[in-house]
Amino acid sequence: MRILFLLLVLICNSIASYGQSNQQYIDNFIVKENLTANGKVAIIAVDSSEVANEAINGTFKFSINGFEQTLSFHQGVGVPSHAIDGSTFAYFKHKNQNGSTGKFYFLYKKENKITPIKINGLLLLIIPAALLLLAYAFKRLLTTFVVLAIIYGYFSFSKGLSISQILESAFEVLKSFF
Numbered sequence: 001m002r003i004l005f006l007l008l009v010l011i012c013n014s015i016a017s018y019g020q021s022n023q024q025y026i027d028n029f030i031v032k033e034n035l036t037a038n039g040k041v042a043i044i045a046v047d048s049s050e051v052a053n054e055a056i057n058g059t060f061k062f063s064i065n066g067f068e069q070t071l072s073f074h075q076g077v078g079v080p081s082h083a084i085d086g087s088t089f090a091y092f093k094h095k096n097q098n099g100s101t102g103k104f105y106f107l108y109k110k111e112n113k114i115t116p117i118k119i120n121g122l123l124l125l126i127i128p129a130a131l132l133l134l135a136y137a138f139k140r141l142l143t144t145f146v147v148l149a150i151i152y153g154y155f156s157f158s159k160g161l162s163i164s165q166i167l168e169s170a171f172e173v174l175k176s177f178f
Helices: 002-018 123-137 140-159 164-178
Strands: 027-032 041-046 058-064 068-073 090-097 099-110 113-119
Touching: 027 090, 027 099, 027 113, 090 164, 099 164, 123 140, 123 164
Parallel strands: none
Antiparallel strands: 027 041, 058 068, 058 090, 090 099, 099 113
């Protein structure tokens, strides 16, 4: 009888522990300034309605501008180890069992405050194409568009904006439409 009772207790404990060990994964995330305002950003795991998911704990791999980092999440918040020196473009990507999620941000830094501005990758393709179309239609305004192209080139080379990140972000947006 004791052996049967002990066996029943062991089976119940193993079933309870199996039910509690559910797989954690991040489907969606947002980027905000770290609460300590130390020049770092925080990646917050959220659900589809962008409400913080505090049940996320553990380590997850993220790709930030092509560099892979392992971030430690506590109560749904992970902080990359490197501080941000100045305003820059950043592409954050996370890959899990269900697929990948990528988001493109402009991290505007003024003094010690970082303001992340989410950018739709498709707009970064449409805006220059529309400008080139307008420049073709209005040849008198060609000088204006050359100046805009120089500004775009400046951001491209000095602030970390690259064509591959723009295209990858645009494809992420197009995939979300289908």
